[in-house]
Amino acid sequence: MDLLDDSAVNQRLTGVPEWRREGDEIRRKITARDFPAAIRIVDEIAVEAEKLNHHPDIDIRWRTLHLALTTHDAGGLTDADFTLAARIDEIAAPHT
Structure with missing residues (x-):
């Protein structure tokens, strides 16, 4: 995968x-309606990440998710990061 x-x-x-953007990562914070909604978001992201074989760093703090994406194998940001970021936005929308 080519670096951008x-x-x-x-x-x-x-x-x-x-x-x-923060250095070689892109980051987003998502605040879900409640803790169960936050877990549903993470579950849906996990399924999508497996399909794409590209996995975000996720920190869960009650109903707030902190996500970071980078392509470790490439040493920075690639198209894969932005593809998954857009998909995460779609997943999160109904739960926030």
């Missing part, structure tokens, strides 16, 4: 406006 340059990363971020 800064220009490509900035362009791709326009398609996932809830995400922000």
Whole structure:
């Protein structure tokens, strides 16, 4: 998987406006309606991550999820990160 340059990363971020870049990662915070909804989001993300063979870092704090994406094998951000970020946005929308 090819690394995206800064220009490509900035362009791709326009398609996932809830995400922000921090170094070689993109990050997002999701606040679910309640704890069970937060767990449902994580479950749905897990299924999608397995399909894409690309897995986010997820920290669960009650009903708040902190997510980080990077392509470790490539050493930074790739198309896979933005594909999963967009899918996470779709998954989270009905639960927030």
